[in-house]
Amino acid sequence: MESQEVSERIESEMPDADVEVVEEDHEDERSDGAHFGVVVVSDGFEGMSRVDRHRAVYDALGEAMGGEIHAVEIRARTHDEAEG
Amino acid sequence: MQVTDTEREIYNAESEEEMRDSIEEAVDENDIVIFMKGNEEMPQCGYSARAVKAVSLYEDEFETVDVLRDERVREVLEDVTDWPTVPQVFVDGEFLGGSDIVVEMHEDGELEEKIDAVA
Secondary structure (H helix, E strand, O other): OOHHHHHHHHHHHOOOOEEEEEEEEOOOHHHHOEEEEEEEEOHHHOOOOHHHHHHHHHHHHHHHEOOOEEEEEEEEEOHHHHHO | OOOOHHHHHHHOOOOHHHHHHHHHHHHHHOOEEEEEOEOOOOEOOHHHHHHHHHHHOOOOOOEEEEOOOOOHHHHHHHHHHOOOOOOEEEEOOEEEEOHHHHHHHHHHOHHHHHHHHHO
């Protein structure tokens, strides 16, 4: 899976989100799956716990988690938090 | 790597229900539990190592459960927490999250508060 697909998947499930894939590592893809780092900025995160924000991102990535994708580092922020 | 009593209890489960009970018991009975790849001395994944490192800043003693020794553990754990990856960190029975969250909580001072409250 390429980083563009990662951001597209998140954006399609979370239409108001700005998604930036900041890191990509396919080195151990064969054994382990790819690693990505994503920054997701969405006002939909307002009032959500850290755990629930991450769950929302994992849900958007769906079945790929734990399969093609070994790990995603997630920074989940609201616009206010991202600017702050 | 030595198997801890907590791990043995989980690995010995004969059904998924039994394993779920053992996992919940481990989380309830220990102040801090980290489900991870490998153990504290030999983490088998960078993210697991990072979680251990963050927790270790505040407390030396915690339980770890190696999910690599029994492939059922990850599935059952995911069912319990609705969280698809390891590591998973629990403090005082509360699921805090994976390595990103634990590192964020460390940066914000929240991890220290949570751990100080129990350890």
